Amino acid sequence: MALQLSDAPPYQEAQRAHEARLAAIGAEEMVINMGPQHPSTHGVLRLQLITDGEIVKEVIPHVGYLHRCFEKHAESMNYGKTIPFTDRMDYLASMNNSHAFVMGVERMLGIDQKIPKRIEYIRVLVCELNRIASHLIAIGTYGIDIGAFTPFMWCFRDREHIMNMLEWASGSRMLYNYIWIGGLFYDLPVGFEERCSEFIRYFKPKLHELDELLTANQIFISRTANIGPLPADVAINYGCSGPMLRASGIKWDLRRVDEYSVYPELEFDIPTGKGEMGRIGDCWDRFKVRVDEIKESVRIIEQCLERLAGALKRTVDFDPRALVPKKVNLKTQDYYVRAENPKGELGFYFVTQDKTDIPKRVKARGPSFHNLSVLPELAKGVLIADLVAILGSIDIVLGEVDR
Amino acid sequence: MEIIITRVQELLATEFGGEAVIAVEDAGLQPALVIHREELAAVCLFLRDHEETYFDFLSCISAVDNGTESGSFSVVYHLASIPYRHQLTLKVTLENDRGLDNLPVVPTVTNVWRTADWHEREAFDLMGIYFDGHPDLRRILLPEDWEGYPLRKDYEEAETYHGIAIK
Numbered sequence: 191m192a193l194q195l196s197d198a199p200p201y202q203e204a205q206r207a208h209e210a211r212l213a214a215i216g217a218e219e220m221v222i223n224m225g226p227q228h229p230s231t232h233g234v235l236r237l238q239l240i241t242d243g244e245i246v247k248e249v250i251p252h253v254g255y256l257h258r259c260f261e262k263h264a265e266s267m268n269y270g271k272t273i274p275f276t277d278r279m280d281y282l283a284s285m286n287n288s289h290a291f292v293m294g295v296e297r298m299l300g301i302d303q304k305i306p307k308r309i310e311y312i313r314v315l316v317c318e319l320n321r322i323a324s325h326l327i328a329i330g331t332y333g334i335d336i337g338a339f340t341p342f343m344w345c346f347r348d349r350e351h352i353m354n355m356l357e358w359a360s361g362s363r364m365l366y367n368y369i370w371i372g373g374l375f376y377d378l379p380v381g382f383e384e385r386c387s388e389f390i391r392y393f394k395p396k397l398h399e400l401d402e403l404l405t406a407n408q409i410f411i412s413r414t415a416n417i418g419p420l421p422a423d424v425a426i427n428y429g430c431s432g433p434m435l436r437a438s439g440i441k442w443d444l445r446r447v448d449e450y451s452v453y454p455e456l457e458f459d460i461p462t463g464k465g466e467m468g469r470i471g472d473c474w475d476r477f478k479v480r481v482d483e484i485k486e487s488v489r490i491i492e493q494c495l496e497r498l499a500g501a502l503k504r505t506v507d508f509d510p511r512a513l514v515p516k517k518v519n520l521k522t523q524d525y526y527v528r529a530e531n532p533k534g535e536l537g538f539y540f541v542t543q544d545k546t547d548i549p550k551r552v553k554a555r556g557p558s559f560h561n562l563s564v565l566p567e568l569a570k571g572v573l574i575a576d577l578v579a580i581l582g583s584i585d586i587v588l589g590e591v592d593r
Numbered sequence: 594m595e596i597i598i599t600r601v602q603e604l605l606a607t608e609f610g611g612e613a614v615i616a617v618e619d620a621g622l623q624p625a626l627v628i629h630r631e632e633l634a635a636v637c638l639f640l641r642d643h644e645e646t647y648f649d650f651l652s653c654i655s656a657v658d659n660g661t662e663s664g665s666f667s668v669v670y671h672l673a674s675i676p677y678r679h680q681l682t683l684k685v686t687l688e689n690d691r692g693l694d695n696l697p698v699v700p701t702v703t704n705v706w707r708t709a710d711w712h713e714r715e716a717f718d719l720m721g722i723y724f725d726g727h728p729d730l731r732r733i734l735l736p737e738d739w740e741g742y743p744l745r746k747d748y749e750e751a752e753t754y755h756g757i758a759i760k
Contacts (some may be wrong), residue, residue, distance in 0.1 A: 199724060200694045204730040205613050205737050218634060254734035261719070262743055276622040297622065426675060429708030440675065447678055523621040526671045528652060528681065539655045539669065551744075553655035 193517035199242060205278065212326065218242060222574075226255050230335045231579045235562075235587030237581075240371060242418040244276040246577050252279075269295045269518045270371055272552065277365040277520065279556060280590040282327050285320040286370045286531045289313055293450060294527030294538050295371045296519050301513060305372070308502040309510055310452045312378055313369055315386070315494040316356060319489040322393075323352045324532035325480045327489075328585040332477060333404060335582035336413045341404050348396055351389050354546035358382065368543070372513035372518075383499045391489060392493070397488070401481060415468030418568045418580035432534025434584060435481045436470035444530040453483040456493050458486040473583040480585070518547045532556040533585060554589035598624045599678050601646060608639055609639040618684070625669070625682035631636060633685055634700040634726075640672065641705055648672035651702070654712035656720035658746050665689060666697050668722060687722070691747060703727055716727070719744040 215533035225236040234255035237452055240248040245267055260279060264272045276291045277284035296302040330345030353363050368375045404410050420430070422438040437443055443460045445453040461482030463475030498504075520542040528537040534557025541551040561584050569577050598617065605613050605626075607723035613632040628636050640648045641645045652671040659665045670683040701724040702709045713724040714733040721742030724730060732739060741748055750759050 200716075201696060201730075204727075205732070208729070208731055241678075254732075256738075257734045259743070277625060280671075302694065427707045429651055441674055442718075524625075524669070525622050526680075535652065537653050537671070539653055539671065541657055548673065550660075551655070551657045552654065553657075555653040560708050560712060 199547065201248065204587050211466050215240065215444060219247065222527075224577075227294060227400075230582060231588075232331060232586055235586070235588055237442060237502065237565075237577075237590070240576070242573065244573050245356050246572050246574055249577070250567045251565055253559075253588070256588045258486070258503040258593065260554055260593040261552055265549060267339040269549065273370065274367045276554075277367060277403050278589060279554060279593055280366055280531060280533060280558065280587045282364050283320050283324040283476045283532045284588055285313075285369065286317045286324075286529070287536060288367070289451075290529035290531070290536045291390070291538055292369050292371050293529060294525060294540055295518060297527065298525050298540065298542065299515065299518065301372055301515075304513060305428055306513075307452065307507075308498065308504070309373055310509065311494050311498050311502055312374060312487070312510075314452055314456070315491060315498065316366075316368060317385075318391060318490045318494070319352050322484050322487050322491075323356075326419075328480055328532075329400070329477065332412075332582040332585070335578050336410060338399060338404065338407070338410065342399060344396070344400055345401070348393060355382070355386060355389065358385075362521070368459050370511070371480045371518060372511075372515055374510035377504060377510050378498070380504075385496050386491065387499075390491060394488065397481075397484060405478060405481060406570075409521055410472060411467050413579055414473035414583070415469075415475045417576050417581065418572065419469040420471040420564065420568060423568060425471065425564070428564040430533065430534065430558070430564055431557050433476055433483065434561045434564075436536060437476040437479045439463055439465075444528055444535060448528065450529060455548070456490050458490050461486065473579050476583040476585075517589055520547070528555075533587065533590070534561060556593060558584075558588075558590045559593075562586050562591055597646075598626065601640070601681060602626065602643065604643060604699070605636060605639070606716035609636065623680070623682050625684050627684045627686060630687065630699055633706050634702055634705065636671070637672075637702045637705045644673065646681075647676055648674045650675050650705040651708050651712070652740070654702075654709060654716060656722050656744070658720060658744065659686075661691070661747050664691065666720065666722060668716065670698050672700070683745075690728050691745070693721070693741065698723045698725050700725050701727040703711075705739075718742075721745060 220241050222239045222241055226234040237250040237268050239246050239455055258382035260275055273288045276287040279287050289311040326345040326349045330342040334340035357363045403501040420438050422440050425435050425438040438463055441460050441462050461479050463470050463479055465476045479504040522544050524541045526539045528535050535555055539553040542550055543550045602614055609632055613636055615629055615630050616627040624681050640646045651674040655669045657667040666687045668685045668691050672681045685699055689697040713727055716722045717730050718732040718734055
């Protein structure tokens with residue numbers, strides 16, 4: 191154990207060392223605070239930059255401004271009641287969060303194989319719609335970070351259609367509480383499949399337009415190519431996942447690795463970074479992987495719609511709540527579930543206890559938290575303006591970093 | 594994924610002797626190895642680099658309070674291997690008297706996976722686990738002057754914060 195001074199409070203050595211480090215900054219260096227209210231931090235993230243002129247020598251991230259005690263809350267209520275709280279973690283991809291949580295509880299209950307196909311396809315459909323919405327925000331706000339305003343408006347215009355559709359299905363615009371343990375809140379409204387196909391027909395050319403506007407834009411390329419390259423081994427060692435890891439050239443997608451839900455029945459590719467404009471794993475690659483993932487999600491949605499309107503058509507007696515348990519009775523066990531969120535690997539670790547439907551411990555592993563932890567490594571020696579480009583390409587949601 | 598756990602156990606037995614693995618928990622859906630606290634960092638490094646295991650990805654570190662009556666904490670490590678696509682759970686159990694100036698101590702694995710840095714800071718912040726050898730063990734989610742460790746079962750909220758009544 192580390193040495194302790196008798197009169198100093200215990201376990202504060204690191205805090206004191208941190209303060210001493212900042213106090214000892216020389217005359218040629220300067221400490222700049224970026225955030226918590228800085229527009230390019232995408233929320234309430236505070237970065238302490240130690241700079242030498244325009245060069246960033248070190249970045250010290252401070253998180254926790256949006257900490258809402260998710261894990262403590264989850265220990266005080268039953269599994270079903272926790273679902274709305276998972277929605278508020280990554281609030282841009284609420285469907286994906288609750289899907290992961292619900293999957294974990296269902297596997298512990300042993301009902302994951304009994305869920306009707308129609309329910310699974312609806313889940314995948316809404317999750318992929320939400321993935322597109324989340325990536326549209328990532329792309330749009332990234333444009334703003336770099337100085338392009340038009341893509342932001344275009345992305346938000348198209349995202350609004352998705353929000354409206356999901357609102358129609360669940361009753362809420364962003365925080366849905368739609369996927370329940372053992373089923374769904376409600377079946378899709380009548381006509382949803384047609385409206386969704388109409389949206390896909392509308393969206394495909396728009397996506398192409400967006401691609402042309404930004405992806406091959408020379409100004410955009412010079413701001414992002416060769417900036418902040420993340421080598422694959424560093425990405426793995428820092429626990430990066432999702433588009434961050436795939437942009438570094440690793441073909442790792444939990445939808446294919448774990449083959450959960452009905453993803454094995456669907457055809458889609460896993461886009462990876464190839465370093466087309468610069469080096470593998472640079473900011474441009476991370477952006478491009480997201481654009482390509484939208485295209486893959488569109489493919490998945492088309493297949494889901496085909497099946498939902500065809501073989502798995504809604505019937506009068508179909509009840510999406512038929513398998514929803516009245517009380518989640520679990521024996522004492524622990525289980526770690528992981529799923530592919532738009533940002534990366536979202537994990538929940540459950541420790542359950544006998545004779546109660548309240549968990550003993552729920553730990554949430556948010557992808558943004560770990561993707562952000564690589565920032566000090568990426569930002570060594572870059573320009574301050576490039577730091578903004580790097581941070582935007584990580585695509586964090588502070589609701590999930592702080593939970 | 595379950596097939597591998599016996600093999601991992603064999604490998605650890607040949608490398609570290611019988612001491613490193615205290616028990617195998619295979620009752621649940623995901624079997625887990627309970628590792629001796631002193632051997633943890635060496636075991637993790639071995640599992641990361643051995644050609645048969647190659648656990649290069651640390652998914653999660655969770656600190657668990659086993660309840661006030663049992664007087665112990667657990668730290669659970671979820672590892673994943675990207676080339677082999679398998680997963681493994683390691684557990685460390687720490688006996689402790691729950692005193693705020695006597696935190697349970699576990700060796701850090703930041704030298705093995707850099708991602709453990711923030712995981713361990715979070716476990717220290719919310720559960721009060723001290724990771725020996727961690728390069729920068731500050732609080733991460735709560736303010737640095739916070740008192741107590743909120744995820745502990747015996748945690749009681751403070752009445753005031755900086756002189757402001759909060760209850």
